[in-house]
Amino acid sequence: MAIKDMPREELLLPGNAACPGCPASVALRVILKALGENTVLTIPACCTAVIQSLYPKTSFKIPVLNMAFETAAVSASGIKAGLRMQGKDDVNVVAWAGDGGTYDIGLQALSGALERGTDFIYICYNNEMYSNTGVQRSGATPYGASTTTSWSGKTEHRKDLMGIVRAHNIPYAATACVAYPEDLYNKVKKAMSMRGPKFIEILAPCPPGWHFDMSKTIEVGRNAVQAGAWALYEVENGKTTFNGPSKAILEKKVPLKPIEDWIRDQGRFKQLFKPKRDEARIAELQAQMERDWDKYRRIVAGECAEL
Amino acid sequence: METIINTANGIAAKAVQMARPKVVAAYPITPQTVVVEAIAKHVETGELDAEFICVESEHSAMAATIAASATGVRTFTATSSHGLLLMHEMVHWAALARLPVVMVNVNRTVGPGWNIWADNNDSMSQRDTGWMQVHCASNQEVFDSIIQAYKLAEDGRVQLPIMVNYDGFILSHTSMPVDIPSQAEIDAFLPERVPCWSIDPKNPVSHGNLVPPEYYMEHRASMQNAHMAAKELFPKLANEWKEKFGIYHGGLIEDYKLDGAEYVIVTLGTLGAEAKVSVDELRKAGHKVGLARIRMFRPFPAEEILRIAKGRKSLVVIDRNISPGYEGVTFTETKSVLYGNSNVPVYGYIAGLGGRDVTYKHIIDIAMEAVNGKASPDVTKWWGLKENEVIS
Incomplete structure (x- = not known):
């Protein structure tokens, strides 16, 4: 689906309260174009709770149920059950949460809903930190990145959330990035065509959190995918397929780039370069990226079940 | 039916x-x-x-x-x-x-x-x-x-x-x-x-x-x-x-033998069921004791508490709970209703925490403290406590 062929109608209305260059608002526009009006969104505490703007106004043209931080997935279970009992099983029930609400505080509820087989789409927009509360470290924050709770750079790697999700054996799980809206659109459409729990994780580069210029959101996202720091793939009934630039990297048609190409322009990694170059930490980030791709290749080759 | x-x-x-x-x-x-x-x-x-x-x-x-x-x-x-x-x-x-x-x-x-x-x-x-x-x-x-x-x-x-x-x-x-x-x-x-x-x-x-x-x-x-x-x-x-x-448990509060009662036990839950037996026994013994069992705790039946307190010698509140650092919750709530509206003394007792059995006899003993003028309005009294096992 080319961007020009996507529905013209905007279900995230203009005048919302997103920051300039906000990746969440880009992603919301795209996913709502795919989902259409027959959709209910439930959102926990996250940037989108602010983006929707203040009571008594809203910037959504679909019904939204705001819920507590750790409840996005189980809220979808409740909504789906309530609608189904009223014969409204055709409504798309979507939980839309940040990485804090998914990797960390909402992980238990997510696992519960996936295991129960709730018929819904869970979308995590992952900006790799707690942006809404002012850039704190989350389970999604990459090694070496500075946040307001890991000032000199996080000392641990991010959690393999897709591995956790995949271990629930759900019909569909996919990664996406705001820099690839057609890919995201198609993945939402594919998720809508299936019954049961569907999971999509979107890399969402956040200008104020990652410390880059607000005009560069798409560029930073594109660099992440092209460098190999973020992979685009989908797991459909257990079968893993890589998409877009990630397919070429997987097949070694395009070499992995130095991780530096991606991190150099982000202020959150500046401690890896100033006051002097931190070779050890840059090398560790590079090594982790290579370990990830080794694992991806073994999965696609059927040598490894876990992602 | x-x-x-x-x-x-x-x-x-x-x-x-x-x-x-x-x-x-x-x-x-x-x-x-x-x-x-x-x-x-x-x-x-x-x-x-x-x-x-x-x-x-x-x-x-x-x-x-x-x-x-x-x-x-x-x-x-x-x-x-x-x-x-x-x-x-x-x-x-x-x-x-x-x-x-x-x-x-x-x-x-x-x-x-x-x-x-x-x-x-x-x-x-x-x-x-x-x-x-x-x-x-x-x-x-x-x-x-x-x-x-x-x-x-x-x-x-x-x-x-x-x-x-x-x-x-x-x-x-x-x-x-x-x-x-x-x-x-x-x-x-x-x-x-x-x-x-x-x-x-x-x-x-x-x-x-x-x-x-x-x-x-x-x-x-x-x-x-x-x-x-x-x-x-x-x-x-x-x-x-x-x-x-044809079934009735009371409104916000269940009144039990309040007619002519000089002393009223105030409690909730099954303590209220047990207290009915105590009231029956106390009445048989000639003591004018009644019971107000709170059914609805929120919204709190303030007007009902006032009605029940009117003309009594005292109220005896038994709580199967405590707000540590203060007193039984129902005791606090009851007194707050009476403040400025009534001078009826209110006595507070903590009983039955952790599932400790509270029998009708215990409730009789509690009520008799008020009847005999031995109850104190100043402190919450713990009923049935093994004092030697309490760390002070």
Whole structure:
């Protein structure tokens, strides 16, 4: 689906309260174009709770149920059950949460809903930190990145959330990035065509959190995918397929780039370069990226079940 | 009317089945588990046309119940003690979202150390969440209160969640005969829920979004008004039930032998059932003692407490709970009603914490302290304490 062929109608209305260059608002526009009006969104505490703007106004043209931080997935279970009992099983029930609400505080509820087989789409927009509360470290924050709770750079790697999700054996799980809206659109459409729990994780580069210029959101996202720091793939009934630039990297048609190409322009990694170059930490980030791709290749080759 | 014999847990599940909720989400915890098991079975056998969401925690039980209720359907959950405490955030949420969720809470002590027996500290700790709270003293009252709770909660003037409480094991695992109206009679008393709002793609509204200071207080004030409306409605529902089915447990408060009583025992839950035996014995012995059993704890029956206090020599409040650092919660509430309105002394006793047995004889002894002028209005007295095992 080319961007020009996507529905013209905007279900995230203009005048919302997103920051300039906000990746969440880009992603919301795209996913709502795919989902259409027959959709209910439930959102926990996250940037989108602010983006929707203040009571008594809203910037959504679909019904939204705001819920507590750790409840996005189980809220979808409740909504789906309530609608189904009223014969409204055709409504798309979507939980839309940040990485804090998914990797960390909402992980238990997510696992519960996936295991129960709730018929819904869970979308995590992952900006790799707690942006809404002012850039704190989350389970999604990459090694070496500075946040307001890991000032000199996080000392641990991010959690393999897709591995956790995949271990629930759900019909569909996919990664996406705001820099690839057609890919995201198609993945939402594919998720809508299936019954049961569907999971999509979107890399969402956040200008104020990652410390880059607000005009560069798409560029930073594109660099992440092209460098190999973020992979685009989908797991459909257990079968893993890589998409877009990630397919070429997987097949070694395009070499992995130095991780530096991606991190150099982000202020959150500046401690890896100033006051002097931190070779050890840059090398560790590079090594982790290579370990990830080794694992991806073994999965696609059927040598490894876990992602 | 059919008479069945079952435990309060079994009776609660029966009442829920007859109230016909569309979504039930719950998690097991002693001594509530039997309620969840029975409802799951009713759903599996088709005796209850509902979705049973088998959640992974009580926090999720309340979250799922809230979300389902927001779609406009009738919902139910049940919990106890630590489960209720894990829910706490969502307990607030249900009330502020103004959703008529009905929840059974089987009163159980909070640990550590682990203790599965009855006291009220679990529900008392939810006092300020905005939920209505009913406390039951018999299995019949459990059945009747659950049906009435739906009608009250879903009333357009109320739109608040309600917690139906009963004491762990003392009621939850004790069988008693209960009169059950027919399904047609229940349906006539409790028609299908008509929601004031619901999540619906045909009406794209955002619910629960960021509310700035210039609006928030009005939400709270509206909730307070809803509680005041509930306080008027609940006794009317109790009367309607009496007229239809001939069963009555009192209104906001159950009066027992208050005529001519000089001393009034004030308590709630099964202590109120036990206290009736004590009052009977005291009356036989010529002591003018009566009982006021609080049925509805929130909204608090302030006017009723005033009515009951009028002309008495003293009130004796027995709490199966404590607000540490102060005193029994019902004791505090009762005194606050009387302040500036009445000079009747109020005596406070803590009894039965952690499921320690409180018999009618204990309650007689407590009441006799007031009768004999030996009670002190200044301090809460702990009843039945093994002083040598208390660290001072």
